[in-house]
Every structure is written in C-alpha cells, then in structure tokens.
Amino acid sequence: MDDFAADPSHPRYQSLLLRHRLEEAEKKGMLAGSAMIAHGRGEAFDYLIGETTLPSAKAATVRALSALKSAQHPVLSLNGNVVALAGKEVLLLAEKLDCPVEINIFYRTPERMNALLHHLEAIKLAEHIDVEILGAEPNAKIPGLKGPRANCTKEGILDSDVIMVPLEDGDRCEALVNMGKTVIVIDLNPLSRSARMGTITIVDELTRVLANMIQWSGDDVELSQSEAYDNDAILAQALAHIAVKFSGQDN
C-alpha cells in the first residue's frame, strides 16, 4: 500500500516512512487537525527512549498479548493516527487474534469516518485479510463520556473484556477502565494520564509494538497470565531509562 520511495538503508527510514503515511492520510481527510503535533510529541519521547523496545516494554507487550489471547471478547480500538500509521499491521494482528477492530475517533465527522473505513477496507482487499471492522454505526455509549466521543458499538467496545487503545486520550482511557475492562495502552510518554490509567501500558512506538505482537502471537504467551504483573513497576522502569539518559550517564 505504501508508495514511499526512500532508501530503506537510510538511518531515518522508519521515521520518514511514518511521516509519509501521515501526510498521505492527511490528504485523504483521515486525520484530525492535531494529528501531526501529536505525532511530533511521540517522536520526542521515542528519541528519549532510544527508538528501541525497552525490556520493560517487552514485558508489557507479552502480558498484553497474553490478555488479548485469553479474552472472551477482545477488541482493538483504532483512531485516525493508528489507521494512518499502521492500518495494515493492526488488521494483521486482529486476524491472528480472531477479534474485531473498532474505529473510534475523538473528532467524529462522517467524512473522517468514511475516509478511515475506506482506507481499512482497501487494505483488507489488497492483503486478503479477514477482519470485522466496527464503528461505522454506533449503537451504544461509553458511560462517563459526553457527546459524540461516547459513541461505540455494543458488539465491539461495549461488550469487550480486553481492549487495546493505542495512542488514546486520558479521558477515554479512564472511562474504559471504570467499566471494569482490561485496558491495554500504547503510549510513548510514561507520564501521560493514559499511561498511568492503563491496566497494561506499553511504552513503545506503535509499529514496533504491532510487529512484536504479530511475531509473538503464535507463541504460548498465555502462560505468563498466571505470573504477577505490576504496571506501575513497568512505568517506573521506562522512566528510569529516560532519567539515566538525561542525567548524562548514558551519553
């Protein structure tokens, strides 16, 4: 699906590829006005992390994958940036997990919803991926949220027991936690409200997380569900990594 022509050996290839995907998505009307700024914030935190999957992020990813695989009704919630940056990868993961995805955007307009749905349907067709895409016709509300932001589907987000919300805002994350769900957050800022609200928080870049999950989805990760998991400890490890970088011990 990518018509990106840069040299894959370029040291900034992945970063340039993601920017290209956002620019293409913007032209198609898939993004909110704040999408580029949000991506830039993520880039800054990824720079601090070292643009790599930290051991603490790997542990959280394994735990998240285990929770998704053992769930009764797992769902992947997608916003504009997620569809733009990793539409194919989230569909591939959903197919492996045999779960639906649901488009759930903060600034909802019919035009944006149509653009996002069309983009995902085109990927499904081109890549022969069999996944149910929910969100076009909301028939339920997330308690505790106001206006169109509360909209969701009963068969997707409302009835889910485990939900992954990459790049989600703090309010919606909190509302989902308050519904008693296991909420998996992907957020490069370990201090963000979403990161602190999540049941399982993966402090890592979206496309790296999805690549890891797809790679590890066949493994017998369910076993790790019986082990203790401390999300605050995971966040503290990410913070400590960045603190070492800033204290100059790593430069």
Place this chain on the structure above:
Amino acid sequence: MDDFAADPSHPRYQSLLLRHRLEEAEKKGMLAGSAMIAHGRGEAFDYLIGETTLPSAKAATVRALSALKSAQHPVLSLNGNVVALAGKEVLLLAEKLDCPVEINIFYRTPERMNALLHHLEAIKLAEHIDVEILGAEPNAKIPGLKGPRANCTKEGILDSDVIMVPLEDGDRCEALVNMGKTVIVIDLNPLSRSARMGTITIVDELTRVLANMIQWSGDDVELSQSEAYDNDAILAQALAHIAVKFSGQDN
C-alpha cells in the same frame, strides 16, 4: 493579529494559541511539511521542563540579551515556525535591539518566502514597528552548507557578529559557529545538536524567551558579559531538571 477566540483562563490557552497560529500559518503557505511535527516535539520537551522558564534558561537568556546588546552587527534569523509562532514578538525585540531580522528557511521556495515576508510586513504596518526585514534577495552564502540552504544576505547573517537562531537545525547552527559568530540557540531539547553546538543555548519555549527578552531589554544586562559563562553547565542544569522529573522525585 490574532483572531483566536479561546478563553485566556483556559489552562491550555497558550498551547492552544500557538497551535492556532501554526494552523493559520499553514493555510497561508508559510510552513514546511515538517513544521507541525517539529512543534509537537517541542511540546513534549516543554512538558518535561514543566512549561516554565528554568533558572538555567533565565541565566542563558540574560547572557544572550547582553551579547545582542553589545554586538556590532546583531541579527535575528527567522524560519517559518518562528514567524508563525512569534512574528510580532520577534519584530518588537528587533526594534528594541535596533537590529535587522533575516528570513532564512530550510525548504526555500518563492511562495513560502513571499508568504513569510507578507506576514511580517503586515505585522509591521499594524503594530507600527520599524525594523528592516532581510532575506528576500540573498547575496551571500554561509560557508559549509550546500544548495539553497546556504543562501543569506551579506548585510544580515554574513556580516553579523552575534546571531540568534531560534528553532534552528544542527547543520546550520554548526556552520554559523564555524564562521566565528556568537550563536544564540533557542531549543527545548537540551540534547539536540543545535543545543550542544550553540555559543549560548536557551532551553526554553520561544514565546516565553521573547517575552523575557522584551521585558528585560531595557535593563542594564551588559554588565553580565564580563562574568564567566559556561554553556555546558547551563545545559547540564536543564538535563538535571528533567532527570529529576523522570526519576520520580518530583511527582
């Protein structure tokens, strides 16, 4: 010049105002494609700093102001984001310093240059500011840079002894330092190459720096030029502040 309608008592007012200015500038063709992402990176670092002027940034700002006031040929170099975010403030500072500004953009096209010039000229007219705006007709080159990025004016950047380059890229910053100039950098990332290359690096948000400089420009700051100044120590103080935040001692 701002038609921004948000409530100034909103806790995110300044952040929303700056985003609004960028969005308006984008509509006018003033910005490069990467402008929004760069702004988002800055937002992330400002969040880490605490969205405040650190004591180390204040010390660097006073030193920078002193260097500009005692210079033979000071100049303020402006790129698209600087003009968009703080066009009025940078003109007001230049007027107080009695120095020219020079538009010097990385991705140079006639359309972008015209849009930026027009924006600044409109501010000059509306605010009755008397400042020379250079850059429309480059007649010199910055040694060590290739292509249109090397373009500058002899009477502005080339002959300057003290130059302020807010939000500048590392290559150009290095080239200016190699010319023997006193280079004042404004950069929210204390680890960036520009921050490390600068003669005087202010780790603070652009509009806060300009407001401080305008406020302090009448003070007798020249005296501080005789004192010792250690830019590495200033950067280390900014890093230490962020490291404390991440190590959890400040949360």
